Amino acid sequence: MSHTRTARASRTYTQNTPPSAHIPGAPKPLTHRRAPTHFRPGAGLAAATFHHNPRQITLSKPTLVQLEKTIKAGWASSTLKGYSAVVERYIKFCVSERIPEVDQFPAQELALCAFVAKGAGQLAGGTARNWIAALKAWHTAQNAPWLGGTRLQYTVKGVENLRPKSSRKPARVPVTRDMLRCLHKTLNFESSFDSAVYAAACVLFWDLPPTRCLTR
Numbered sequence: 001m002s003h004t005r006t007a008r009a010s011r012t013y014t015q016n017t018p019p020s021a022h023i024p025g026a027p028k029p030l031t032h033r034r035a036p037t038h039f040r041p042g043a044g045l046a047a048a049t050f051h052h053n054p055r056q057i058t059l060s061k062p063t064l065v066q067l068e069k070t071i072k073a074g075w076a077s078s079t080l081k082g083y084s085a086v087v088e089r090y091i092k093f094c095v096s097e098r099i100p101e102v103d104q105f106p107a108q109e110l111a112l113c114a115f116v117a118k119g120a121g122q123l124a125g126g127t128a129r130n131w132i133a134a135l136k137a138w139h140t141a142q143n144a145p146w147l148g149g150t151r152l153q154y155t156v157k158g159v160e161n162l163r164p165k166s167s168r169k170p171a172r173v174p175v176t177r178d179m180l181r182c183l184h185k186t187l188n189f190e191s192s193f194d195s196a197v198y199a200a201a202c203v204l205f206w207d208l209p210p211t212r213c214l215t216r
Helices: 061-072 075-095 109-117 125-142 150-161 177-184 192-206
Strands: none
Touching: 075 109, 075 125, 109 125, 109 150, 125 150, 177 192
16 A cells, blocks of 8 residues: 655745744734725725615715715814824724724724723723714714614713823812903003903803804
8 A cells, every 4th residue: 555645835934924824723813904994985995885885875986076075074174183093093902902893893882882991090081082973973974884872871981980080170260250340450441452352251251152262
């Protein structure tokens, strides 16, 4: 009886070869995400379609370009820049936690909660809410369903309750009528600038509109 041997192809391993490559049958390392990070429909796709498009609706290229332009105009450029940074942070978190790509986008609520909880004890609740707003806007731009619910709301509230003490500032001394009277005595109302300052102070004191409306 003759014995035969099956020749095996030799492999060359380098220093850059991941350790799992040396183990037969080992799972492949996670690759970079396919989820789009840009706030536009069809981001990262070659075809003129939405990224999340279960009905397989195909639009012409001019229509898609116009839609992309219009959707992006829904947010200020500075807002989109900040939101994009949050999306990148979320994607890196998912990769580090080995969350499957199918659960990264549309983002499952468990992934969203875990991402927000990562900042507990370090961030204020306002920052956590900004993170969620960024991820929700990302889904909106990509025509994807938003799966965040009650559990996510309580997670954000938990981040707020666990915020570091250093982020809490003592309340400021309230403005009183006596302060306004003192300001009135020290201003020169023959100056249009001083008159405008006193008028703005009175409006803030009595009507309390958003301060940003008076500082632009």
